[in-house]
Amino acid sequence: xKENKRLLxxxxxxxxxxxxxxxxxxxxxxxxxxxxxxIDIIAKDRDTYVFVEVKYRKDYSCGDPLEAxxxxxxxxxxxxxxxxxxxxxxxxxxxxxxFDVIGITKDNIKHIENAF
Numbered sequence: 001x002k003e004n005k006r007l008l009x010x011x012x013x014x015x016x017x018x019x020x021x022x023x024x025x026x027x028x029x030x031x032x033x034x035x036x037x038x039i040d041i042i043a044k045d046r047d048t049y050v051f052v053e054v055k056y057r058k059d060y061s062c063g064d065p066l067e068a069x070x071x072x073x074x075x076x077x078x079x080x081x082x083x084x085x086x087x088x089x090x091x092x093x094x095x096x097x098x099f100d101v102i103g104i105t106k107d108n109i110k111h112i113e114n115a116f
């Protein structure tokens with residue numbers, strides 16, 4: 001069961017990356033992992049690094065997928081973004097960046113730019 005969820009999650013992340021690419025984003029990395037977190041998609045929107053969290057729900061019975069990005073999750077994503085920037089020899093204070101969330105349901109994709 002867990003393997004199926006992981007496979008479905010990977011499929012939905014790929015769907016989100018395709019959606020972003022169609023909007024003109026350059027996909028840099030998928031599933032960037034640190035010890036304590038993961039960033040689903042790292043992309044560039046012109047000169048801005050975009051760290052994207054993707055959430056999928058088959059329907060709204062458990063709420064909107066966008067609501068699943070808790071403050072704790074946001075903190076972990078921010079920390080992972082700092083590790084990524086360090087790996088790329090980029091200085092956070094001099095690097096344009098933002099954090100987006102993509103919520104996917106059975107028949108809809110919602111993209112919130114600068115979500116947190």
